[in-house]
Amino acid sequence: EAQVTQNPRYLITVTGKKLTVTCSQNMNHEYMSWYRQDPGLGLRQIYYSMNVEVTDKGDVPEGYKVSRKEKRNFPLILESPSPNQTSLYFCASSDHRGRGYTFGSGTRLTVV
Amino acid sequence: AQTVTQSQPEMSVQEAETVTLSCTYDTSESDYYLFWYKQPPSRQMILVIRQEAYKQQNATENRFSVNFQKAAKSFSLKISDSQLGDAAMYFCAYNSGNTPLVFGKGTRLSVIA
Numbered sequence: 609e610a611q612v613t614q615n616p617r618y619l620i621t622v623t624g625k626k627l628t629v630t631c632s633q634n635m636n637h638e639y640m641s642w643y644r645q646d647p648g649l650g651l652r653q654i655y656y657s658m659n660v661e662v663t664d665k666g667d668v669p670e671g672y673k674v675s676r677k678e679k680r681n682f683p684l685i686l687e688s689p690s691p692n693q694t695s696l697y698f699c700a701s702s703d704h705r706g707r708g709y710t711f712g713s714g715t716r717l718t719v720v
Numbered sequence: 721a722q723t724v725t726q727s728q729p730e731m732s733v734q735e736a737e738t739v740t741l742s743c744t745y746d747t748s749e750s751d752y753y754l755f756w757y758k759q760p761p762s763r764q765m766i767l768v769i770r771q772e773a774y775k776q777q778n779a780t781e782n783r784f785s786v787n788f789q790k791a792a793k794s795f796s797l798k799i800s801d802s803q804l805g806d807a808a809m810y811f812c813a814y815n816s817g818n819t820p821l822v823f824g825k826g827t828r829l830s831v832i833a
Contacts, residue, residue: 641820648729650811650825666820698765705815706753706772711765 610635614699614712621689621719629684629715631699639702640682641666641709642674644695651698657682689719722747724814726824733802734832740787741797741827743812750774752816754788754795759809759826768810771795799829807831 612633621627633640641656643666653666657676671693673685682701686693696716700709723746733739745754756768771779771788778786783800799806812824 639820643823648825650726651823653820653822656820696763700765700821702821705817705821706770708753708755708757708767708770708813709765709821710767714763714765 610710612699612701612710612712614697614715616715617713618716619718621717623690623719624688627686627689627717629686629697629699629717631682631684631712632680633682633701633710634680635701635703635710636679637701637703637710638679639705639709640676641700642672642682642684643698643700644668644693645698645714646695654684654697689717691719693717694719722749722814722816722819722822724812724822724824726810726812726827728827729825730828730830732830732832733799733806735802735804737802738798738800739802739829741799741810741812741829743795743797743824745793745795745812745814747793747814747816747819749816749819752814752819754786755813755815755821756784756786756795756797757811757813757823758806759811760805760807765811769797802831804831804833 642654643651655674699712702709754771815821
């Protein structure tokens with residue numbers, strides 16, 4: 609089944625403890641993105657990647673890191689999470705911008 | 721930067737009736753794509769319909785259709801014969817060759833039985 613897989617689905621962590629949210633797609637897509645969703649703000653892009661080893665900042669990149677060492681994987685790293693990073697996170701991928709993105713199931717992150 | 725505006729935070733519709741959700745966008749590009757995504761309570765993001773800017777014909781997918789007005793930079797979604805399962809957040813989105821997918825803030829649609 610063609611899909612984007614994110615893990616974990618839920619995560620509660622403490623301030624300052626490094627964490628990684630994994631994202632993997634099995635569709636050989638070139639484009640991958642990370643978004644965060646907050647009430648009243650819609651989805652805002654954190655980082656995106658147009659291919660292996662090519663990444664760029666989105667609208668809200670502060671406090672996040674990404675890497676794209678393989679085409680299928682695009683992990684999101686929070687080196688020192690803070691409470692303002694409590695949010696719903698989505699990974700998404702696409703083979704062509706005109707076809708829209710396929711989204712993962714989301715990761716609900718709570719930083720206390 | 722490209723922006724997408726959804727001016728209706730919430731809307732409601734009677735079951736079996738028709739509802740239109742509004743979306744406007746700002747861009748200086750001529751070639752781009754527009755999308756409507758649905759997010760039900762399960763929080764999954766589901767692509768409902770898409771429109772290519774160079775196509776004048778409005779896209780249609782079963783009960784869902786769009787009214788694409790390129791000069792006005794408007795992209796509204798019409799849902800006909802509304803069903804209880806249509807209740808969700810709806811997001812309008814834009815992208816182009818130079819811009820990754822940008823979303824509006826969403827419209828929460830309630831369907832009244």
